Amino acid sequence: MKKVGFSVEQVSCSTSPLKYDASLCIGCNRCADVCQCDILLPSPEKGKHPIVMYPGECYYCGACVMVCPKPGAVVLNHPLMNRAKFVPVKEAASVKESAPEKAVL
Amino acid sequence: MENGKYIWPYENETGQEETIESDVLVLGGGLSGCFAAIAAARKGLSVTLVEKGAAERSGSAGTGFDHWESACTNPCSGVTPEEIAEAYVNEQDWYSNGIAHYIECREGYDRLLDLESFGGKIRDTEDEFAGAEFRDDKTKLMFAYDYKNKFTIRVWGSTFKPALVKELKRLGVRIMDRTEATALLVERTANEKSEVARGIGAMGMNVRTGKFYIFRARATVLAMSRPARVWLFNADTPGLCEFRPFQSIGSGHAMGWRAGVEFTMMEKSVRAEFSAAGRSFPPYGAGNNHNTWYAATMVDARGVEIPYVNRDGVELETVSERYYPAPGQKFFLKGGVIDNPKYEYRGPETLEFEELIKRGYQLPFYADLSRMPDAERRVIWGMMVGEEAKTKIPIYQNYTQRGFDPEKHMLQSYGTGWQSANFLEQERQFFGAPGGIMHDWDLKTNIDGIYAAGDQLYASDCAGFACATGYYAGRKASDYAVTVTPGEVSREDVEAEQKRLYAPLYAEKEEGIGWKELNMAISKAMQNYCGGVRCEALLKEGLDLLESFERDIVPRLTASNPHELMRIHEVLDILTVAQLVLHASLARKSSSAPLCFCRSDYPEMDPERDRKHIVIRQENGRVLTRDVPLDFFGELRSEYEKRNQDYIKERAGGTASLQEIAKGGKGA
Numbered sequence: 001m002k003k004v005g006f007s008v009e010q011v012s013c014s015t016s017p018l019k020y021d022a023s024l025c026i027g028c029n030r031c032a033d034v035c036q037c038d039i040l041l042p043s044p045e046k047g048k049h050p051i052v053m054y055p056g057e058c059y060y061c062g063a064c065v066m067v068c069p070k071p072g073a074v075v076l077n078h079p080l081m082n083r084a085k086f087v088p089v090k091e092a093a094s095v096k097e098s099a100p101e102k103a104v105l
Numbered sequence: 106m107e108n109g110k111y112i113w114p115y116e117n118e119t120g121q122e123e124t125i126e127s128d129v130l131v132l133g134g135g136l137s138g139c140f141a142a143i144a145a146a147r148k149g150l151s152v153t154l155v156e157k158g159a160a161e162r163s164g165s166a167g168t169g170f171d172h173w174e175s176a177c178t179n180p181c182s183g184v185t186p187e188e189i190a191e192a193y194v195n196e197q198d199w200y201s202n203g204i205a206h207y208i209e210c211r212e213g214y215d216r217l218l219d220l221e222s223f224g225g226k227i228r229d230t231e232d233e234f235a236g237a238e239f240r241d242d243k244t245k246l247m248f249a250y251d252y253k254n255k256f257t258i259r260v261w262g263s264t265f266k267p268a269l270v271k272e273l274k275r276l277g278v279r280i281m282d283r284t285e286a287t288a289l290l291v292e293r294t295a296n297e298k299s300e301v302a303r304g305i306g307a308m309g310m311n312v313r314t315g316k317f318y319i320f321r322a323r324a325t326v327l328a329m330s331r332p333a334r335v336w337l338f339n340a341d342t343p344g345l346c347e348f349r350p351f352q353s354i355g356s357g358h359a360m361g362w363r364a365g366v367e368f369t370m371m372e373k374s375v376r377a378e379f380s381a382a383g384r385s386f387p388p389y390g391a392g393n394n395h396n397t398w399y400a401a402t403m404v405d406a407r408g409v410e411i412p413y414v415n416r417d418g419v420e421l422e423t424v425s426e427r428y429y430p431a432p433g434q435k436f437f438l439k440g441g442v443i444d445n446p447k448y449e450y451r452g453p454e455t456l457e458f459e460e461l462i463k464r465g466y467q468l469p470f471y472a473d474l475s476r477m478p479d480a481e482r483r484v485i486w487g488m489m490v491g492e493e494a495k496t497k498i499p500i501y502q503n504y505t506q507r508g509f510d511p512e513k514h515m516l517q518s519y520g521t522g523w524q525s526a527n528f529l530e531q532e533r534q535f536f537g538a539p540g541g542i543m544h545d546w547d548l549k550t551n552i553d554g555i556y557a558a559g560d561q562l563y564a565s566d567c568a569g570f571a572c573a574t575g576y577y578a579g580r581k582a583s584d585y586a587v588t589v590t591p592g593e594v595s596r597e598d599v600e601a602e603q604k605r606l607y608a609p610l611y612a613e614k615e616e617g618i619g620w621k622e623l624n625m626a627i628s629k630a631m632q633n634y635c636g637g638v639r640c641e642a643l644l645k646e647g648l649d650l651l652e653s654f655e656r657d658i659v660p661r662l663t664a665s666n667p668h669e670l671m672r673i674h675e676v677l678d679i680l681t682v683a684q685l686v687l688h689a690s691l692a693r694k695s696s697s698a699p700l701c702f703c704r705s706d707y708p709e710m711d712p713e714r715d716r717k718h719i720v721i722r723q724e725n726g727r728v729l730t731r732d733v734p735l736d737f738f739g740e741l742r743s744e745y746e747k748r749n750q751d752y753i754k755e756r757a758g759g760t761a762s763l764q765e766i767a768k769g770g771k772g773a
Contacts, residue, residue, distance in 0.1 A: 003120060004610050006113035006315075006666040014341050036158035036167060037344060037351050038283070038312065038668060042114050051111065054668070059344040059351040060387060062498025063162040066263070076498055079342065082381050084391045085517040086509050089475045090408025 008041065010053055015079035017058035020049035024073035031064035031074055040064070049073070113666050118316035119607060124594075127153040127279065128586045129579065130306055130322035132286040132357060135164020136568055137559025137575030138328035139269040140216060144579030146276035150586060153279045153320055155286045155309055157352055157671070160270050165330065165349050165560070170262035170568045171397050171493035172249045173227075174440045175206070176214040181241045183254035184436055186210035187742050192438060196450050197538055198699040199716075199735035200370060202564035204546055207741040209573040215756065216572040217258065224268040226261035234488075237480035238425060247484070250399060250439040250452065252428040257440060259484065262492050262568065285312050285671050286356065288602050289325065289364040291552065292592040302365060304555035305592030308602045312671040315610075317603055319594055323586035326578050327366075327550070327557040329357030331541060331565065332682040334675075336374070336533040336636075338628035339382035340621040348379035348388060348534065349560075352675070355535075357561045359678035361542060362685050362723055367551040369563050369718040369733070370540030371689035373700040374533040376637070378526060385519070385526030389493055390500045392472035392518035393525050394455060397489045397496070399439060400427035402476045403455055404515065406467040410476065416451040424477055427453045441567040442538045458521045471515035486511040531636030537701075538564040540689065543720050546738070546748055547581040548574060551722065554589065556582045580752065609664040609673050617663030620672040626654065627676070627683050635683075639690050640706040648687045651680060685721070688728045692719045 018040075027047040032040040039054040052058075060076060068074050129145040131138045134156030142154045156163050175193075177186040190207040221227045228245035229235070239259070240247045247259040273280055286309040293302050306322040332355025333347040344351040362368065381387050394401040402424065403411040413421045415431040430437050430452070437452030446452070456464075474482040491501040509516070520527040541563035548556050558578035559571035634647025659677065664670040693700075695707045695715040718733040738744060746753065 002611075003117065006117055008111050008113050008666050008668070010109040010111070017344075034159050034162050036163055038158070038671075039344075041111065044112060044114070053111070056340075056342050057344045057351060057672075058342075059495075060381070060499045061162070061168045061350065061495045062502070063168050065498040065502070066162075066168065076503060078387060078390075078499065078503065079345075082345075082387055082390075083507075084386045084504075084519075086504070086514040087471070087517070088513060089473055089515050090404065 008053060010051065011056060013056035015055065016052070017055055017060060017076060018052050018064065019075050019077065021073055021075070022049060024070045025049035026070055026073070028069065030067045030069065034063045034067045036061065036063060115313040115667075118311065118314035119610065120317070120603075122317045122319065122603075124319040124321055125153055125279070125281075126321045126591065127151045128323050129582050130320045130325045131155065131328055131579070132307055132325065133164070133328035133330070133559070134158075134160035134280065134282075135328065135330070135559060136166050136265070136269070136571040137578070138164070138326070139266075139273060140572045140575030141326040141328055141558055141579030141582070142273055142278045143219070143269075143276060144576045145583045145586075146273070146278050148580070148583040150583050151279075153281060153322070154273065155281045155284050155307070155320065157283070157285045157312060158350075159282045160266070160273070160280050162266055163350075164266070165353065166262055166494055166568050166571070167266055167350065168263060169492045169494050169497060170265070171259060171489040171496075172440070173213065173217055173258045173260050173569045174567050175210045175256060175569055176217060176258045177210045177256050178214045179217075179246060179256070179258060180244055181246060181248070181255040184256050188436070189256060190741050192436075192450055196438060196443065196446055197564065200373070200564065200699045201538065202562055203738040203741055204544070204548070205562050205565065205570060205574050207745055208577045209570045211745060212577065212752075213569040213573040216569070216576055217260070220265055220268060220572070223272040225265045227258065234480055234484060237484070239428070239480075239484065249489075250428065251430065251436050253430055254436040256436070259489065260492065261488075262494070263497050281318070283312050284309050284318060285674065286320075286329075287360065287606060287674055289360050289555065290319075290321075290592070290594055290598060291364050292595075301553075303553045303589075303592060304364075305594065307360070308599065310606055310667070310670075312667050315607075315667040315670065317606070319599060321591055321594060323589050323591055324554050324556065324582035326575075326582050327357040327361060327542065327555065327561045328559050328575055328578070329353070329355070329561055331355055331535045331539055331560045332358050332679065333535065334624060334628065334679050335535070335683050335686065336531070336628050336631045337377060337380045337383065338624045340625055342382045343621065343624070345382035346380050348536070354675050354679055355682050356675065356678045357557075358541065358685065359681035361550070361555075361561075362681055364555075365552060365722055365724055366555065367543040367720050367722040368540060368685060368689065369543045369720045370700060371686050371721065372693050372702050372719075373540050374686070375536045375701045376530055377528040377532040377534040378536055379534070380528070380532070383532070384528050387495070387499055389490055389496050390504070391525035392470065392516040394472060396440065397493045398472060398485055400424070400453065401472040401474060401485060403518070404471050404473045404476075405461070406469055409466065411455045411461060411466065411470065413453045413455055415453050416448055421453055424481060444537060468521070470518040472518060473515040474511040475513065475515070482511055531632040533631070533636065538566060541565060543718065543733070546744060548578040549581065549585075554585065606670070606674065608660070609662045609670055612661060612663040614663050616661055618658055618661045620662065620664075620669065620676045623654065623658055623662065624676045624679060626658075627651070627680055631683055631686070635687055635690060638703050638705050640704060641691065644687050644691050648684065651684050651687070654680060689719070689721050692721055692728075692730050
């Protein structure tokens with residue numbers, strides 16, 4: 001069988017599920033080891049954080065954050081459309097109309 | 106790096122081949138697969154476990170799960186395995202997996218104790234909830250839903266997968282992470298009467314290097330997921346388009362169908378309930394009062410509390426009452442597959458939406474935990490939301506960082522029901538005990554040497570189901586494995602599979618088509634031809650279109666690396682499953698409420714003649730069906746005990762006897 005070379009290109013996506021903090025990440029690649037969708041590729045530079053190669057394939061399970069030995073080195077964020085709204089609680093049994101509360105994104 | 110282009114960081118092993126021999130081969134490394142491997146390894150057999158992701162966090166419960174259903178043999182349980190298994194069968198109008206549910210009810214709690222012995226957390230050992238109504242202070246077990254009967258256990262499921270993998274390694278199981286199983290190996294020998302098939306292993310490839318594997322085994326356990334991405338797809342955020350993990354798409358169903366394995370209930374699908382790429386929010390991340398969030402206090406836009414009622418419509422005064430059966434009711438059912446139960450099993454529930462609107466309640470609704478007793482609030486937000494799959498980081502940590510405080514904020518609910526979603530009729534999903542592999546009391550498929558467990562079984566549901574059936578299938582596969590010699594792998598089969606697998610690496614790139622375009626086309630086709638309403642002509646048009654994809658599009662699929670190759674083969678499996686669903690839909694010539702199945706050309710609902718399994722398989726491209734009575738599994742307890750005396754005796758001699766003593770000898 002003739003061997004073909006592999007190539008890989010970052011696939012663009014409307015959202016960024018994961019953000020790395022280069023000042024905290026030690027480049028251990030545990031996140032890339034555990035990512036179920038294999039969307040993270042180890043950085044070509046040793047000690048640097050992985051590249052989010054296939055961001056659209058993230059299923060937001062958080063395994064990468066759970067396994068990270070340096071809290072804050074990788075952070076998960078939902079797409080804007082999926083940030084469910086929460087508001088301050090209202091007085092129990094209140095029947096007064098009130099203005100909509102400001103959303104927290 | 107140049108313009109977003111990188112060098113592939115892994116070796117290129119395309120075309121390299123390795124044969125791995127074992128007694129028992131397990132395909133899929135989720136809960137059921139891990140337990141199948143453990144059962145076989147405990148019997149002293151050599152085991153290989155194949156996992157496309159990384160077993161440490163793979164499968165539906167990879168990052169956790171929060172409640173363990175049907176733990177009928179736990180020392181606090183007020184119900185018997187027979188009561189709950191039979192209740193499920195009745196609740197699902199017999200389109201239920203009596204065998205698997207009974208195994209879950211009977212052995213599930215044993216698996217939970219296993220998990221604890223591996224290092225998983227199943228009790229409130231730190232006394233965080235000491236004195237809470239849902240906690241048994243003696244055993245420190247914590248219960249959900251029915252506090253009187255105590256058969257659903259709240260667990261710290263985020264600890265489970267790493268603990269299972271540690272145990273697999275300790276037992277010497279060979280774990281093949283990043284390896285996609287792609288085809289079953291079946292040996293076919295002809296005798297005077299007919300052809301006899303036997304499963305002798307599987308084939309697959311490494312999804313980082315492209316290396317090809319032949320897994321030769323005496324017995325094989327299919328332990329992969331139910332299918333997904335058949336109706337729902339989004340090319341921008343494909344990872345969000347389904348409920349179960351993105352990479353769990355039903356490859357086991359597809360390779361089973363290709364090999365001639367029998368399926369049932371594949372005509373069943375429901376209007377979608379979860380797709381965070383579409384009409385819902387991150388699971389467990391919007392206001393609701395079901396499952397993980399049961400029984401959250403709900404309020405309307407004015408802050409007026411929404412009443413809970415019992416099955417007789419009596420409004421409940423206190424939060425505590427939401428967790429007890431109605432007067433005269435022994436127990437109630439809640440959980441994964443229980444949507445709108447029959448009167449007999451119906452538990453407390455908020456008033457129906459139509460009634461709320463009549464009474465002047467206003468949208469949007471919210472989950473307001475601030476009004477609940479402290480322990481109930483903390484157990485929902487912090488324990489259940491935190492331990493349930495995909496909640497520790499995406500919901501609990503993320504929302505907390507955004508400032509959510511359950512004592513100060515209420516979380517909005519979307520739409521009009523508990524799903525917090527708004528789907529269309531043609532947007533469908535395999536949910537609520539969907540179809541799957543037909544099997545016997547050994548969890549064996551129609552092909553000798555091939556067993557199935559967990560989400561691959563028809564009418565599967567939750568984590569306890571997966572663990573219990575996985576262990577059981579592993580046991581039965583092992584008993585079979587020691588009676589047979591390994592089969593001969595056909596070189597022809599191997600070469601045909603290599604050709605099929607690698608083809609997209611060689612396809613012409615200029616004219617090429619990517620996996621997303623095909624997945625998008627399949628899901629649109631399924632919405633159009635196999636949506637809420639089906640009929641003969643429509644289904645046949647659908648089949649014709651999918652066949653044209655196979656003929657004209659599949660040869661043009663192109664991949665630049667093993668990752669893309671993996672995605673292509675997932676979509677090819679989805680294409681196979683879509684055809685299986687169309688064939689199953691054609692085979693049922695009536696409509697059915699429990700199967701959520703509507704045929705415009707056969708509108709009669711559940712006629713007596715069709716109250717049966719229509720079991721379907723494929724042989725040399727021909728679709729064959731046979732009928733199986735809904736009660737084929739017989740009397741649950743006696744049929745189980747007939748076949749499991751070894752297990753019963755083994756448990757009686759070990760830790761099980763202590764549990765039996767603790768609960769006063771019941772079920773012994």
